[in-house]
Amino acid sequence: MTDSPRPGIIILIVLGAVTGLLSGLFGIGGGIVLVPLLVLLLQFPQRLAAGTSVAAILPAAIVGGIGYAVQGNVDWIxxxxxxxxxxxxxxxxxYLLSKVPTGFLRWMFMVFLAAVAVSLWFVVPQRDSEIGITWFSAVMLVVTGLITGVLSGLLGVGGGVVVVPILMFFFGASDLIAKGTSLIMLIPGSISGTLGNFRRRNVDLRAAAALGISASVLSPLGSVLATHISPLWSNIAFSILLAFVLVQMALKMRKPKTK
Incomplete structure (x- = not known):
């Protein structure tokens, strides 16, 4: 994708701030919300929105991850x-992002959103739970990261929406440790994905910088708010947010295209 939209800085800052708050609150990179917003509001092509989102995730992940780490809510191993x-x-x-048809990519993203939203109603962790590290669990964590990385690069999500529920449901982590660990994981993932997208010209660095810097300002606030919300209500709020985004994307795709 060679041509990129040139949206105003103000709207990018606003979108970045919202993304950063959600990033810190739910332990996600924010791409789960940012990609649809870039497509629906700013008319970004799907591939460019995905690539730009991966780059914008980095500052919020760093700052939000530090916020969770300071509170002792990161499992570093x-x-x-x-x-x-x-x-x-x-x-x-x-790599797959530059090969997969855009229409298929959008439907894949919507199915992904629906699956995550449903899973959150079945994963309600205990706040004092921790991850038990064994050789087997370590290998499975690497495999989880691999699958998450593919989804991150392909769909433009940071991967937190995959990792947070998996850490809670399969690895026994509390919601706070799952969120903090997820944000730390997103840092190298964002760097790796952005390098790949930059080589394939699937990222708007100007937009990513504006989004990322503004996101990093509110990400710490989200991480603090997360400690004051029960795991159950956190899951409910997250699933409602994903359902809203899913409905908006479905309505957009049903509208006839006009030239």
């Missing part, structure tokens, strides 16, 4: 295992 997988997977995903 799990984050390292996930990071190993996501760095490799992000390169695969960014």
């Amino acid at each position: 799990a984050a390292l295992c996930l990071a190993i997988g996501i760095v490799i997977g992000a390169q695969i995903g960014s």
Whole structure:
């Protein structure tokens, strides 16, 4: 994708701020919300929106991850295992991004949103739970990171929407540790995916910088708010947010295209 939209800085800052707050609150990169907003509001092509989102995730992930780490809500061994997988997977995903048809990509993204929203109603962790690290669980964390990296590069999501529910449901993590560990994992994943997307010209660096910097301002606030919301209500709020985005994308795709 060679031509990129040139939206105003103000709208980018606003979208970035919203993304950063959600990033810190739910332990996600924010791409799950940012990609649809870039497509629906700013008319970004799907591939460019995905690539730009991956780049914009980086500042918010760094700042939000620090916020969780300061509060002791990061499992560093799990984050390292996930990071190993996501760095490799992000390169695969960014390659597939330039090959997969746009229409299929949008439907894949919508199915992905629906699956995550439903899963959140079945995953309600205990706040004092921790991740038990064994050789087997370490290998499975690397595999999880690999799959997450592919989805990150392909769909433009940071991967937190995949990793957070998996860490809670399959690895026994509390919601706060899952969110903090996810944000730390997103840092190398975002760097890897952005390098791949940049080579294939699927990223708007100007927009990514504006989005990322503004997102990093509110990301710490989100991480603080997360500690004051129960795991159940956090899951409910997240699933409602994803359902709203899904409905908006479905309505957009049903509208006839006009030249």
